[in-house]
Amino acid sequence: MxxxxxxxxxxxxEKLSEMAKRKNLTLFSLVSEALxxxxxxxxxxxxxxxxxxxxxxxxxxRKAGFILIPESLWISLIEKNFKSEGKAMAQAWREAGEWxxxxxxxxDPELTPQSLAERLVRGILWSISEFTVSQxxxxxxxxxxxxxxxxPTYTTLLASFxxxxxxxxxxxxxxxxxxxxxxxxxxxxxx
Amino acid sequence: xxxxxxGDKKFVAVRGDLLQKAIEISNRRGKSFYGFVNEIFxxxxxxxxxxxxxxxxxxxxxxxxTLRKAGAVMVTLDLLNYCLDxxxxxxxxxxLEKWYEAGVxxxxxxSAKFENPLEALTKTLNIYFWEVTETRLxxxxxxxxTLKIIAPNQSQEHTELLAxxxxxxxxSLNYKVSRREFWRGxxxxxxxxxxxxxxxxxxxxxL
Numbered sequence: 001m002x003x004x005x006x007x008x009x010x011x012x013x014e015k016l017s018e019m020a021k022r023k024n025l026t027l028f029s030l031v032s033e034a035l036x037x038x039x040x041x042x043x044x045x046x047x048x049x050x051x052x053x054x055x056x057x058x059x060x061x062r063k064a065g066f067i068l069i070p071e072s073l074w075i076s077l078i079e080k081n082f083k084s085e086g087k088a089m090a091q092a093w094r095e096a097g098e099w100x101x102x103x104x105x106x107x108d109p110e111l112t113p114q115s116l117a118e119r120l121v122r123g124i125l126w127s128i129s130e131f132t133v134s135q136x137x138x139x140x141x142x143x144x145x146x147x148x149x150x151x152p153t154y155t156t157l158l159a160s161f162x163x164x165x166x167x168x169x170x171x172x173x174x175x176x177x178x179x180x181x182x183x184x185x186x187x188x189x190x191x
Numbered sequence: 192x193x194x195x196x197x198g199d200k201k202f203v204a205v206r207g208d209l210l211q212k213a214i215e216i217s218n219r220r221g222k223s224f225y226g227f228v229n230e231i232f233x234x235x236x237x238x239x240x241x242x243x244x245x246x247x248x249x250x251x252x253x254x255x256x257t258l259r260k261a262g263a264v265m266v267t268l269d270l271l272n273y274c275l276d277x278x279x280x281x282x283x284x285x286x287l288e289k290w291y292e293a294g295v296x297x298x299x300x301x302s303a304k305f306e307n308p309l310e311a312l313t314k315t316l317n318i319y320f321w322e323v324t325e326t327r328l329x330x331x332x333x334x335x336x337t338l339k340i341i342a343p344n345q346s347q348e349h350t351e352l353l354a355x356x357x358x359x360x361x362x363s364l365n366y367k368v369s370r371r372e373f374w375r376g377x378x379x380x381x382x383x384x385x386x387x388x389x390x391x392x393x394x395x396x397x398l
Contacts, residue, residue, distance in 0.1 A: 002207035009229050010199035015236050028204050034235040035209040037245040042216055046252075048245070052234045055248045058255065059241065061265055068320055069271065070293040071264040077274040085277070092270045124265040 003028070057123030060107075064099045066124060075154060082153040093157045094164035101168025113141060113169045113187075120165065121145070125158060138188075141171060145183040152180045159183045254315050261300045268322065272349070279348050290352045294359020301364065308364050309336070316340060316357075323353075331381075335369060340378040347375045354378045 008016075020030040041048040082089065104116050111119075114133045121131045130146040143162060150158065159178050162185060166173070171187035178184075217227035238245050278286055301308035301315075313326040325341040338361070342353060354373045361368060361382055370381035 003204045004207045004210050005202040006205045006210060006228060007200045007225060008203050008232060010201045012229055012232050012236065013201035013203055016203070016232055019236065019239050028206075030235070031203050031232070032206045032209055034231055034245055035205060035213050037249055038216070038231050039209065039212055040249060048234055049230060051252045052237060052245075052248060054252060054255075055243070056237070056241065058265075065268045066265040067268045067271065067322060068258055068263045068265055070297065071262045072296075073289060073293050074264050074266055074271070076289060077271070077278065080278055080282070081274045085273070089270055089274075092267055092273075096267045126259050127264055 006031075053119060054123050057119055060100060060103050061120075061124045064096055064103065066096070071127065071149070075151060078153045078157065079151065082156075086153070086156070090156060090160040093160040094167075097161035097164030097166075098168040099164075101165040105169060113166060113171060116169065117143060117162065117165060121162075125161070127154065128158065140174065141166070141187045143183065143185045143187075147181045150181045152178070155179070155181055155183060159185060251318055254311075254318050257301075257304060257311070258315055258320075261297060272346075275349060275352070276346075283348070286352060287355045290355040291359040294356040295363040296359075297356075298360035298363030301360070309338075309361070309366070312357075312360055312364070313338070334384070336366070336382045338378075338380045338382060341376060342378075343376040345376045350375055350378060354380075 016030055017027055020027045023030070038048045041051055078089070100120060101116070104111055104119075108116075114135060117133050118131065121128050125145075127147040127150050128145045129148060130144075132144045133141065135141050145158065145162070147155065147158065155178055159176060162183070163173050163176075166185075166187045167190075170190050172190045174186045174188045176183075176185050213228065213231070214224055217224045220227070235245055238248055275286070298308065298312075301311050305311035309328060313328045316323045316326045322342045322344050323340055324343060325339075327337075327339045329337050329339075331337060338357070340353070340357065342350065345353065350373050354371070357378060357380065358368055358371070361380065365385045366382040367385050368380050369383045370379075372379040
């Protein structure tokens with residue numbers, strides 16, 4: 001087999017070496033496996049980094065008590081309960097957002113609020129098909145979300161989640177506009 | 192070993208063909224190759240820190256994407272249980288029907304996406320679905336198959352809903368449930384492959 005030498009940061013090479021020993025693998029096979037996975041991801045038009053990031057986000061969401069169910073079932077449950085329980089449901093989603101905000105602030109303190117919000121929307125809020133987040137000169141953060149299939153009830157819950165997330169990151173809600181499948185939120189740094 | 196500084200480099204041996212392809216990818220992205228490979232290996236280290244491996248993460252990602260495209264959503268379990276328990280008191284029949292229909296649709300989706308949809312079902316259930324901690328599919332000598340699902344935290348009512356969902360899936364995959372048992376958190380289904388599709392079966396059996 002044709003072998004070549006590759007320069008790697010020494011601290012990374014050492015960690016890989018330790019890993020290989022622990023797993024009873026050669027460094028050569030461990031490194032080759034990582035490159036093979038890179039190629040697999042690329043062949044499917046994906047980035048390995050994004051896939052790993054996504055895995056971390058979903059693992060965190062599971063720790064926060066998130067699970068998967070078919071959207072049609074979820075929407076029918078919300079629709080039937082929202083009238084009498086809407087307030088409590090919105091509060092539960094807000095708390096879930098808060099928990100994830102605190103979690104990521106702890107494990108990855110360098111993440112900006114914008115990149116964390118993007119990561120969570122992409123990673124777990126799958127009903128949102130379009131999402132933009134921007135920061136104004138005055139520090140205000142604006143989020144725009146569109147989820148064509150979301151009824152007003154579910155849209156309200158998603159907005160509560162994002163509000164909870166931003167509160168955990170030290171931002172308070174400045175304004176909100178919510179209509180069926182559309183969320184516009186702006187946040188100011190809490191004083 | 193302990194005195195390594197972040198700027199220091201070491202050489203590792205890799206397969207030449209993989210190296211060549213990785214160089215092409217980094218060129219396509221306009222990144223320095225050195226920075227690019229370090230990022231890749233950092234991902235392998237992170238995966239290890241999460242008690243996983245890159246192949247496992249890629250496999251899970253594939254199934255998660257399948258579920259996402261099938262219209263699954265992530266919701267908080269507490270809230271799901273809360274909503275379900277309120278409705279189960281008064282509308283259990285219609286909930287069971289809805290769960291069954293959702294299962295039928297999901298089965299059709301798996302058939303369209305995978306060569307072995309039954310195996311894909313067990314993998315997607317195993318990886319992330321609704322509190323399931325263990326799924327086993329085994330073939331029996333008489334040609335039947337047994338599907339066992341364990342979700343230890345589920346109540347009796349929620350187990351029944353999950354069982355209906357699974358029955359919907361296997362029926363649309365052209366299996367008949369010949370034996371069905373469930374207790375709180377445990378579902379056992381014995382499956383027989385249908386000779387005819389379910390909607391034609393009654394016509395043929397009556398002939």
